[in-house]
Amino acid sequence: MNFEIKDLSFAYRRHPVFIEANLTLMTSGVYGLVGPNGSGKSTLFNLITGLLHPTQGAITLDGTVLTPNLVFANVAYAQDSSVLYPYLTGRDHIRFVALQHHVAAARIAAVSEQLEITQFVDQRVSSLSQGQKQRLMIVLALLPEARLLLMDEPLNGLDPDSVMIIRNLLEDFKSTAQMVIVSSHNLDELDKVTDQIIFKVDQGLQFETVADGAEARYAELYHHARPVKAGDGHA
């Protein structure tokens, strides 16, 4: 499996987020995506999934440029849970994704159990806590068994039990055939599941295997800026 970003440029009006950024990932497993607030992590995920369009450059999977059809078939994106429909239940959302991607009932049951959502799956999204919504969002992203899985801040706003559930999930990914890119400010947690980190530095992407953990490298790269910790109220 080969995921590649070549000479990617993107700007919001006159605010450049990427200028000729490059990245090559060759093996399956978990990768962290790390950078300060507002550096462009969500923007990168939106560019990969085609929600935003680069002004220059290409994003390829196994050498083929990611078109909407290829994204549908190969990429899953656990976005911010604000994209869920408040008046629908978790089960409604699951049904929708399962129909679109032909997901077997056994897979739905297994993933729902793994993320421990069965107790609240028939409640409307509007009545769920942040952590419950987050876990539902992750279930939806896992169902299609996409080759490339993007997770935007999956640990954000979670209580310790939910963090544990997601941590176990990420640890399982160490041995899957999927490529998983996880953006997080929670560098302690990231360090527990991977030493392969993509840092957003200036308008580029810098991939490193961090021997001493992401936290130590973060301080060096971002001029000793303090990373935002989980629980700091970052939305």
Ligand SMILES: Nc1ncnc2c1ncn2[C@@H]1O[C@H](COP(=O)(O)OP(=O)(O)OP(=O)(O)O)[C@@H](O)[C@H]1O
């Ligand atoms: N729709 C938009 N219009 C204009 N500027 C935007 C828009 N969305 C994001 N930006 C800006 O682009 C930059 C990158 O934002 P992005 O949300 O990708 O960063 P992030 O690294 O995911 O941030 P955080 O860690 O806070 O979630 C920020 O400066 C942000 O203000």
